[in-house]
Amino acid sequence: MQRGSLAGNARRNNKLDFGDFGLQVLERGWITNQQIEAMRVALTRHMKRQGQVWIRMFPDKPISKKPLETRMGKGKGNPDTWVAVVRPGRVIFEVKGCSETIAREGLSRAANKLGLRCRMLKR
Amino acid sequence: MASETITVTVANRTETGKNANRRLRRNGSIPCVLYGKNIDSRSLTATAKDIRVAIDHPAVITLAFSGNKETASAVVKNVQHDFLSASILHVDFQQVNRNEKITSSVPLELIGDPVGTHHGGTLDQLFHTLEIECFPQDIPEYIRCDVSKLDLGDSITLAELDVPEGVVIVSGNPDTTVAHVLTPRAAEEDEEAEDEAEPEVIAKAKKTDDE
Numbered sequence A: 001m002q003r004g005s006l007a008g009n010a011r012r013n014n015k016l017d018f019g020d021f022g023l024q025v026l027e028r029g030w031i032t033n034q035q036i037e038a039m040r041v042a043l044t045r046h047m048k049r050q051g052q053v054w055i056r057m058f059p060d061k062p063i064s065k066k067p068l069e070t071r072m073g074k075g076k077g078n079p080d081t082w083v084a085v086v087r088p089g090r091v092i093f094e095v096k097g098c099s100e101t102i103a104r105e106g107l108s109r110a111a112n113k114l115g116l117r118c119r120m121l122k123r
Numbered sequence B: 001m002a003s004e005t006i007t008v009t010v011a012n013r014t015e016t017g018k019n020a021n022r023r024l025r026r027n028g029s030i031p032c033v034l035y036g037k038n039i040d041s042r043s044l045t046a047t048a049k050d051i052r053v054a055i056d057h058p059a060v061i062t063l064a065f066s067g068n069k070e071t072a073s074a075v076v077k078n079v080q081h082d083f084l085s086a087s088i089l090h091v092d093f094q095q096v097n098r099n100e101k102i103t104s105s106v107p108l109e110l111i112g113d114p115v116g117t118h119h120g121g122t123l124d125q126l127f128h129t130l131e132i133e134c135f136p137q138d139i140p141e142y143i144r145c146d147v148s149k150l151d152l153g154d155s156i157t158l159a160e161l162d163v164p165e166g167v168v169i170v171s172g173n174p175d176t177t178v179a180h181v182l183t184p185r186a187a188e189e190d191e192e193a194e195d196e197a198e199p200e201v202i203a204k205a206k207k208t209d210d211e
Helices: A033-047 A100-111 B018-026 B048-055 B185-210
Strands: A021-025 A029-032 A052-055 A061-065 A078-086 A091-096 A118-122 B006-012 B029-036 B039-047 B061-065 B071-081 B088-095 B102-111 B122-125 B129-134 B143-146 B155-157 B177-182
Touching: A021 A100, A029 A033, A029 A061, A033 A052, A033 A078, A033 A091, A033 A100, A091 A100, A100 A118, B006 B048, B018 B029, B029 B048, B029 B071, B039 B048, B039 B088, B048 B071, B048 B088, B071 B102, B102 B122
Parallel strands: B006 B061, B029 B088, B102 B143
Antiparallel strands: A021 A091, A021 A118, A029 A078, A052 A091, A061 A078, B006 B039, B029 B039, B061 B071, B071 B088, B102 B129, B122 B177, B155 B177
């Protein structure tokens, strides 16, 4: 799979659809499956299993990588990781069933796992 | 119900399309449209300042056309916001007849601190806006609901809402839940654990009896 384009803004999934609070990405980039899992763990542990969490992205793009100390050529590398492509405005997490204080802190902890600027949305 | 009538000065808009509308927004105006029953839709423009006042006002507003003395009664039907900057992109006005009922959506505001939240519960609001049917002049600013008496597991349905006279909620059937206090999951699990533990105790007790 080629790298693809990150141009433009999120035309879909750019507002709250399920929860009362959400995390919106303000920059463009790739979010790996490890980052998504780290964010989910940070958020749900802070929420202490209260409420409900929606993950509104999915890492469906395989990224290949050549092994270390390998010469160029000899074909394409093997799939190494999976990423979700996000563009500015994309809502990546939604939360419902907890207080605003808990949601704000939880989403902030989740955003710290990400190398992209984010902001919290409130219904 | 808002008693004052707000007047928004609008002008006919001849240019349409994204480039013309972007130019308008850069100059502090906002593109709008007026439509209604038995009238042709008209493309309009208004100043952003007037629009901001109008969209906070749920009742009937008066549109005054600049250049002539024409006016129209209308309600704000839809507002489009930019999802990144939250600025207003476009506003839909619906022309109304004061003698004909219209369908409109109004915000549902929950007031009070539920009793259940002091016992660890969380208030869950399932509806944030309600579809209502009424005469244009009767549109309330919001529908308020006191939830301070809700304990853990209690809920409020559409039928229990206190709506102003002449207003009918058309959002769903009367049994539809609009808000409830959720029992904390940790507490539920503790109760389940206790329930599971009880039979074991009985079994042990029986064993000791047998012995």
